[in-house]
Amino acid sequence: MIGVLIAEDHSVVRGGLIELLGVTDDLEVVGTAANGTEAIELARELRPDVVLMDISMPEVDGIRATRAIREAEPEARVVMLTAFSDRDRVVAALDAGAVGYLLKDAQPQEVRDAIRAAARGDAPLAPRAARELLAARSEEQRAELSKREREVLVLVAEGLPNKLIARRLEISEKTVKTHLTSVFQRIGVSDRTQAALWAQRNGLAAGEDGG
Secondary structure, three states, rough: EEEEEEEEEHHHHHHHHHHHHHOOOOOOEEEEEOOOOHHHHHHHHHHHOOOEEEOOOOOOOHHHHHOOOOOOOHOOEEEEEEEEOOOOHHHHHOOOOEEEEEEOOEEEHHHHHHHHHHHOOOOOOOHHHHHHHHHHHHHHHHHHOOOOHHHHHHHHHOOHHHHHHHHOOOOOOHHHHHHHHHHHHHHOOHHHHHHHHHHHHHOOOOOOOOO
């Protein structure tokens, strides 16, 4: 049986979630919280398998509550269930330690499956949340590239070999290779083709420096 703590400040939504999980044989609501403070206290007391956490709550919001719960119980599995899918909230929630991010327009079975997935160690993400997370991580990777690395990557995306890149940038081929090795590591690719595709997806087209 998977024990679930529901943290949701709207009583109607909270009641609906209790009913939603009550019709299953493997999910049990072990407690409910109407604000972030209660969620932190009950998570420590009840040690549920999964915490279903709203973001916008009184006293302590869901993101700060998630961080506090994970600090006290590193193995806690927190899944956000919220109406917000903007990039800042998605990233903040996952950085705080949430393992999943669902939207309140999810189908009932999606919510149940997400709780089961979190309990077994997976990371359930709503498609919109996943897209925002990927976009945010791509921006971070772009920001980590130096100006010279971006210049090299742009020329790789143009299809230029190292010899021509070196000539264009007035550096040695060895330096080009060094920059490429660093670029591959930073953006998480293993060859030129993947790097070129990454550059195109992330707006590093010819004539741009990515800054």
